[in-house]
Amino acid sequence: MSILKINNLSKTYPSGVKALDNVSLELENGMFGLLGPNGAGKSSLMRTLATLQEADSGTATLDDIDILKQPAEIRKVLGYLPQEFGVYPRITAEQLLNHLAVLKGISNTSERKELVKYLLDKVNLYEKRNKSVKGFSGGMKQRVGIAQALIGNPKLVIVDEPTAGLDPGERNRFYNLLADVGKDVIVILSTHIVDDVRELCTNMAIMNFGEIVYKGAPQSAIxxxxxxxxxxxxxxxxxxxxxxxxxxxxxxxxxxxxxxxxxxxxxxxxxxxxxxxxxxxxxxxxxxxxxxxx
Structure with missing residues (x-):
């Protein structure tokens, strides 16, 4: 069981926009929904936890790792699916995951091959492994995105607006996949789509103008x-x-x-x-x- 603790995290951009305003949360294994309108600060929080930007003040720890001071350590146990998951043109799903596994430090060829097969099976894309990712549907690309986020047995998985643009069938498949992932690790689902949180999350927070305006169980709020x-x-x-x-x-x-x-x-x-x-x-x-x- 891992624990993510965020205390008084603040971030103001050079433009003067206060993206994070004393944000505090404590999360354990499972699906956690972060709801908010566009511009609420959700992506700023996700980018900070993913070590893509620095905070002005506050702390964030995952177990004994200081996320803000030990970015290299948190990256070893972090899976991240950004809002825009770019893919290399003309590369297959198998080649893409193999390449990303190398970048994540999995140097043993046979181990890497087994991992890629396992991940493709998990996201139900093994039969499409030799197809170009560029030609995949939005839902299939997102499943590849989740597969790459699971490389290296992460303790924390961050998914930012993962179902935007997906049709209902693809969204349901993605829900099932995320629910499966959330059994074993902390998954933060950042979204402005209420259905995402209602379908998947037992705990949630609502952000607006950089602040947490609610945290707790969806059913309690209802x-x-x-x-x-x-x-x-x-x-x-x-x-x-x-x-x-x-x-x-x-x-x-x-x-x-x-x-x-x-x-x-x-x-x-x-x-x-x-x-x-x-x-x-x-x-x-x-x-x-x-x-x-x-």
Whole structure:
């Protein structure tokens, strides 16, 4: 069992943007979801943990490794799938994994061959091992990405926006693969897609403007909103009026009309109906964005 401890991590870019604002988390083996809108600071945190950028202050440790002071040591036990996983043109899946295994220090040829076969089997791509990765679908490329992240038996695996752009079938296959990986190591799933966290994670945090605005179990956050979420179909012209009078946490188009969810401790009447809260309601209530259409 590994433990990742992040304490008061802060990072401000030269532009003045505060990407990380005293972020503190403690994670153990399993799937951990990091939710937040684009620009919330998720990728900044992932890049810091992956030793791709330095923090201004704070600490981060994985067991007895100081991530900020011992980048070479953490890289030995780190698997990382960035948001944009680039591949070499005209290289096969087998050649790519073999090359990356060499870079990770696995010098024994037979050991490397066995590892590559094992990883291709694990991500269900062994039959495609001699195909050019450039021609793979988005989901297949992401599976290759997970395979390379597992080289070297990592203790910590970071995946940044892994399902963006995948069709529903590919996303489900990727969910199953990540759930399998998360049995044995710490997996941080950074995403703005609520379904990713709902499907996979027993623990989560929500980030906004560089801060952690919620941490805990998804189900606990949902239960905390029970009896406080109401919905109503409204006209587009009336959206601003509703925004002035109610705490709208989200709205989405249904059949060409906005369906709004509002947060209220008492029944707002006026045609609203109470609904069971979901993780999307939690997400929008924590980041306090209504996304009102005008």
């Amino acid at each position: 239960e905390a909103l029970d009896g406080q979420v109401f919905q109503k179909m409204v006209s587009r012209d009336a959206l601003n009026e509703y925004a002035e009078n109610y705490q709208i946490i989200s709205n989405k188009m249904v059949g060409g009309q906005p369906l709004i969810h509002v947060l209220s401790e008492t029944h707002p009447q006026n045609g609203f109906e109470q609904v069971k809260p979901n993780l999307e309601d939690v997400f929008f209530s924590k980041i306090n964005t209504a996304n009102v259409l005008v």
